[in-house]
Structure formats: C-alpha cells, structure tokens
Amino acid sequence: MGPPLRYGGLRAGPITGLGVGQNGTSIFRAGVDPSAGCSKKALNCAVARDISAGMNANGRTILVVNPVAGHGTGLKCFRRLESRLRSSFPALDVRMSEYAGHAIEIGRRAAEEQAPRLLCLGGDGTAFEVVNGLCGERRPAALPEIGLIPAGTGNSFVRDFGIVTPEEALDGILAGRRRTVDLIDFEYRREGRPERRVALNILGVGLIADILKLTNERLKFLGASGYSLAVLLRLAKGMDNRIDITADGRTWSIRDSALVVSNSKFTGGKMKIAPDADPVDGRADLVVFREVNRREIIAIFKRVFSGTHTAHPKVETTAAADIAIDAAPAQRLMADGELLGETPLRLRVLPRALTILA
Numbered sequence: 001m002g003p004p005l006r007y008g009g010l011r012a013g014p015i016t017g018l019g020v021g022q023n024g025t026s027i028f029r030a031g032v033d034p035s036a037g038c039s040k041k042a043l044n045c046a047v048a049r050d051i052s053a054g055m056n057a058n059g060r061t062i063l064v065v066n067p068v069a070g071h072g073t074g075l076k077c078f079r080r081l082e083s084r085l086r087s088s089f090p091a092l093d094v095r096m097s098e099y100a101g102h103a104i105e106i107g108r109r110a111a112e113e114q115a116p117r118l119l120c121l122g123g124d125g126t127a128f129e130v131v132n133g134l135c136g137e138r139r140p141a142a143l144p145e146i147g148l149i150p151a152g153t154g155n156s157f158v159r160d161f162g163i164v165t166p167e168e169a170l171d172g173i174l175a176g177r178r179r180t181v182d183l184i185d186f187e188y189r190r191e192g193r194p195e196r197r198v199a200l201n202i203l204g205v206g207l208i209a210d211i212l213k214l215t216n217e218r219l220k221f222l223g224a225s226g227y228s229l230a231v232l233l234r235l236a237k238g239m240d241n242r243i244d245i246t247a248d249g250r251t252w253s254i255r256d257s258a259l260v261v262s263n264s265k266f267t268g269g270k271m272k273i274a275p276d277a278d279p280v281d282g283r284a285d286l287v288v289f290r291e292v293n294r295r296e297i298i299a300i301f302k303r304v305f306s307g308t309h310t311a312h313p314k315v316e317t318t319a320a321a322d323i324a325i326d327a328a329p330a331q332r333l334m335a336d337g338e339l340l341g342e343t344p345l346r347l348r349v350l351p352r353a354l355t356i357l358a
Contacts, residue, residue, distance in 0.1 A: 060089075060091035060092070060093050060115070060116075060117075061089040061091065061092055061093065061115075061116075061117045061118070061119060062093045062095060062106075062110050062115050062117070062118045062119070063085065063089075063092055063093065063094045063095065063118075063119045063121060064095050064097060064103055064106050064107075064118060064119065064120050064121065064122070064126065064130055065078045065094060065095070065096050065097065065121045065122065066097045066103065066120075066121065066122030066123065066125075066126040066151070066152070067096060067097070069121075069122035069123045069125075069126055069151050069152040069153075070123060070151055070152045070153050071153075071220070071221065073151045073152070074121060074122050074123075074126075074151040074152070076151075077121060077149070077151040077166045078094075078121055078151075080166075081121075081149070081166060081167075081170060084170065085119075085170070088174055097122070097126065097129070101129065102129075103120075103122075103126050103129035103130045103133065104129045104130070104132055104133040104136075105133060106129075106130065106133060107129065107130040107131065107132065107133020107134045107136075108133040108134070108136050109133075110130075110133070110134065110144065111133065111134045111136065115144050116144050116145065117144050117145045117146075117147070117357075118130060118134075118144050118145070118146050118147070119146075119147040119148075119149060119173065119357075120146060120147065120148050120149065121149040121151050121166070122149075122151055122152050123150070123151065123152015123153055123154060123155060123337065124152060124154055124155065124156055124157055124200070124201055124336045124337045125152065125336060125337045125338050126152065127146070127148055127157065127200055127336070128199065128200065128201075128335065128336035128337070128338055129338075130146070131146065131183070131198060131200060131354065132197050132198055135183075135198050143353070143354055143355070145178070145355045145356075145357050146354060146355070146356055146357065147169070147173040147356075147357035147358070148163075148169060148356065148357075148358060149166050149169045149170060149173075150163065150164070150165070150166060150169055151166055152337075153220065153269070153337075154227075154266075154267065154268050154269040154337060155269065156201055156202070156264065156266040156267050156268065156269060156271075156337075157200050157201040157264050157266070157279075157336075158358055159264075159265070159266045159269075159270070160264045160265050160266060160277075160279060161179065161356075161358045163358055169358060172357065172358045173357045173358070176357075177357065177358060178355055178356070178357060179280070179355070179356045179358055180280065180352040180354070180355050180356070181200070181263075181279040181280055181352065181353075181354055181355075181356050182263055182279055182280060182281070182282060182284075182349050182350060182351050182352060182353060182354075183198045183199070183200065183263075183349075183350045183353040183354055184198060184199040184200075184203065184261070184263050184284055184347050184348075184349055184350070185198050185347065185348050185349075185350050186198070186199060186203060186335070186345060186346065186347035186348075187345070187346045187347070188333050188340060188341045188342065188343065188344070188345050188346075189330075189341050189342055189343070189344065190340060190341030190342075191341070195340070195341060197335060197340065198350070199263065199335040199336050200263060200264070200279075200336055200354075201262070201263055201264050201266075201267065201335075201336045201337075202260055202261065202262045202263065202264070202267045202273070202274075202335070202336060203260065203261040203262075203333065203334070203335050203345070203347065204258075204259075204260045204267075204333070204334045204335075205243070205258065205259050205260070205261075205325055205327070205331050205332075205333055205343060205345065206239070206241060206243070206257070206258040206259065206327070206331035206332065207234065207239060207258030207289070207297075208258055208259075208260050208334065209331070209332035209333055209334040209339060210234050210332055211227065211230045211231050211234045212227075212230075212334045212337065212339060213332065213334075213339055214230040214233060214234055215227050215230040216339070218230075227268045227269070227271075228301075231297075231298075231301050232298070235294045235297055235298065236294070238256075238293070238294060239256045239257065239258065239292075240256060241255065241256060241257065241327055241328065241329065241331060242254070242255050242327065242328050243255075243257055243259065243325060243326070243327045243331070244325070244326045244327070245259075245286070245288070245323070245324070245325055246323065246324040246325075247286055247318055247320035247322070247323045248320040248321060248322055248323075249322075254288060254290050254291060255291055256291050256292070257288060257289055257290045257291055257292065258288075258289045258292075259286060259287060259288045259289065259325070260273055260274065260286075260287050261284045261285070261286055261287075261323060261325075261347065262274030262277045262284060262285045262286075262287065263277060263279050263284055263285075263349075264277050264279045265277050265307070270305055271304045271305055272304065272305060272306065272307035273287060273304060274287050274317070275307030275310060276310070276317065276319070277319075280352065281319075282321060282349055282351040282352075283319040283320055283321050283349055284319065284320065284321070284323060284347065284349050285317060285318075285319050286317065286318050286319070286320060286323060287310070287315065287316075287317050288315070288316040288317070289314060289315060290314050290315070290316055291314065292314045296312075296314050299312070300312050300314065300315060321348060321349045322347070322348045322349075323345075323346075323347050323348075324344070324345070324346050324347075325343055325344065325345040325346075326343060326344045326345075327343045327344070330342040330343050330344075331343045333345060
C-alpha cells in the first residue's frame with residue numbers, strides 16, 4: 001500500500017467572544033459568569049447566538065440531505081429542523097442527494113469550493129459518501145468540519161458520543177462541540193481493480209458484509225430489526241474460508257471465520273460490536289469471530305447489543321494501526337454500511353484526521 005493520503009482536520013480557532021473549556025467541548029460567553037444571576041436558559045440562548053454568528057463569519061455552511069435515508073426519515077427530519085437550521089445558519093446552502101453516490105459528488109464539489117463546514121443529514125452511508133468525496137484526488141489542504149445529523153437506519157457513528165436523535169446532534173453542532181477523530185484509509189479490490197476509500201465507522205469482512213447485502217436486498221424495510229433477521233438467515237449457509245491477518249507486523253491465519261475492523265463501538269444501530277474501540281486513539285479494533293459454527297455465532301450475536309460478546313471464547317480482539325487481510329476464497333467487503341468489493345484489504349489509521357461537530 002502506498003503512502004497514506006494526506007488529510008488535515010480543520011481545527012477551528014477560537015470564536016470571538018467565547019471561551020472554550022479544558023475538555024474542548026464546553027463553550028461559554030466571555031465575560032459572563034454563569035453563577036452571577038444569569039439564568040441557564042438565557043445564557044444558553046446567548047451562547048447559541050454567538051456560536052452561530054462565529055460560524056457564519058467563517059463562510060457558508062453546506063447541508064447535504066439524503067431525503068431517502070431511513071426510508072424517508074431523512075426528508076421528514078429536514079422538514080422538521082429546516083427553520084432552526086436556516087435561522088442558525090443564514091448562509092445555509094442545502095444540497096439534496098438524489099441518487100446513490102451523489103453525496104460523493106457533493107463532497108468533491110465542496111472540496112473544490114473550499115467550504116469550511118458541511119453538515120450531513122442522513123445515515124452512516126451519507127457521511128461515508130461525503131467524506132470520500134472530500135478525500136478524493138482534489139482534496140483540500142484542510143478538511144472542513146463535518147456535522148452529523150442522524151436520520152438513517154443505523155446511525156452508528158454518532159452513538160459513540162451519546163447522540164441518538166437529530167435534535168441532540170443539532171444541539172451539539174450549535175453548541176460548538178468539536179471532536180477530532182481518526183479515519184481509516186483502506187485499499188481493496190472491485191471487479192479485479194484496486195480502489196481506495198476512507199471509513200469513519202467500520203469495515204466488515206465476509207459474514208458481516210454478506211448480512212448487510214441480504215439486509216439491503218430483502219429486509220431493509222424492517223429497519224434495524226431487518227439486520228438481526230438477516231443474521232439468522234445468513235447463518236443457515238455457514239462459512240468456508242481461510243483468512244490471513246497481519247496487524248502491526250503480527251501475522252496469523254484462521255478458518256471458517258468472520259471479522260470486523262472498527263473505528264468506533266457501534267454498528268447496525270445499537271449493536272456494540274467493538275466495545276473497546278475509541279475513534280481518537282490512533283488504532284482500529286479488530287474483532288474476530290474465529291472458527292464459529294452456527295450455534296456459536298447465534299449465541300455470540302445475542303450478546304452483541306450489550307458488548308459482552310467479546311468474552312466468548314471464540315471471539316478475539318486486538319487493536320492496530322496497520323492491518324492487512326487476505327482470504328481464500330475472496331471475501332465480500334462493506335464499509336460504513338456500504339457494500340464495496342472484496343479482499344485483499346489493506347488499511348491504516350489516520351490519527352485525528354477529521355473534525356466532527358457533535
């Protein structure tokens with residue numbers, strides 16, 4: 001794999017008239033003592049006004065909306081939040097994603113325009129497309145800030161930050177909360193040709209990608225529960241493979257197995273697939289379901305939602321910054337809920353490459 005793509009997370013500078021707490025998330029109006037007789041509601045309103053003014057002083061905000069995310073939830077969510085968004089960002093530039101891959105084009109155009117800030121209203125797949133558009137060949141010297149408003153089926157990535165609803169996400173954006181997170185830069189094969197992408201959340205190899213394919217093709221109308229049903233249906237076929245893994249120089253082989261590489265804890269909505277993952281630690285968490293039969297994988301799956309599946313003797317975990325995966329036969333690959341191609345897979349973590357507003 002060649003040298004890593006050069007990304008630069010856009011670290012926002014101080015907002016005029018605001019102070020930032022030591023943890024980088026608490027923002028207060030300079031010169032205002034919250035304990036000096038000022039009501040909490042009044043203080044929050046004043047802070048929100050100043051943050052909005054500071055954001056708009058730095059240029060327009062592009063809002064990418066996927067109206068069909070979550071089977072139409074995206075459009076409903078936009079209509080519900082539109083007035084609040086437009087009042088908070090007077091220069092808001094709304095761009096609708098009209099077909100699969102369109103958000104990649106929107107992200108690429110935003111990079112060419114050197115937009116300072118993008119908001120993504122949709123699911124994990126929408127954010128995946130936008131970020132990959134930004135990180136294309138004409139990527140900017142510094143990536144814009146990305147605000148994520150969950151309106152898809154799973155909405156897994158922002159769940160790491162305790163964000164579940166679109167309203168919670170917008171509250172965090174308007175409060176000026178910034179988190180600089182890692183990206184996963186990876187290379188795989190599609191129809192025999194090498195391709196390169198970046199991921200925010202998760203890469204699934206083999207069984208995990210097969211389950212996603214089944215969900216998308218037959219069960220997506222069931223929402224998050226469709227993924228659970230797909231697990232049971234896919235397991236009826238079992239597994240027959242050999243996978244070779246190299247993680248930070250250590251190499252081993254497994255048979256009849258499946259694995260995920262996670263930058264964050266959750267996938268498929270509430271499934272805590274990698275409970276020890278941290279999107280700011282410079283490493284990806286490898287979770288291997290090793291040589292499992294159907295009975296074992298069902299028992300493991302029941303514990304995924306609580307994150308206790310990693311205690312099962314057939315589940316192995318490790319964390320690494322550089323990972324290579326080869327398989328025979330080649331295994332299907334998914335990233336951030338999007339089916340892409342197949343192994344071999346080469347990846348490396350790009351530490352703190354993107355600034356998230358959340």
